[in-house]
Amino acid sequence: MPHTTPRQKFQSSTVRRSRDIPYETPLDWIHDKRRRHEEGGRAEDALAVLALGQALVKAGQAGQGEALYDALVRGATWREVALALGCRPEAARQMLREWAKDQYSEYEGVQLRFTVEEYRAALALTDLADTERGPTTDATEGTR
Incomplete structure (x- = not known):
């Protein structure tokens, strides 16, 4: 057989x-x-x-939320991210907010991916202007 x-x-x-x-x-x-x-x-x-x-x-x-986050921490602007997604920058910001919230959530008492500091740092990216590049550091490059 x-x-x-x-x-x-x-x-x-x-x-x-x-x-x-x-x-x-x-x-x-x-x-x-x-x-x-x-x-x-x-x-x-x-x-x-x-x-x-x-x-x-x-x-x-x-994988869109993680890819969006990676693009920003590696130096992409909100305008570039929005063009890649085919949406407006504010819609892309909302995607990041939702994704970051999911990463910060707990599941049955276990912290998922983000600490409080990482969650706040991700949300701070939403305050960048559409053409402003966020700070890239050795700590963020190549991670996540």
């Missing part, structure tokens, strides 16, 4: 809802499966395209 790889198992699985796709599924597997369903002509194929597309969107958004 031939061995079925995890990729083969995923490719042969039925997807109708985004929750049918395990979180840890590699993006290239999702993309390949979506492309196959785009060629189908049934309602089931259209539903799979929607679900797989949603999984790709969620995966893409998952």
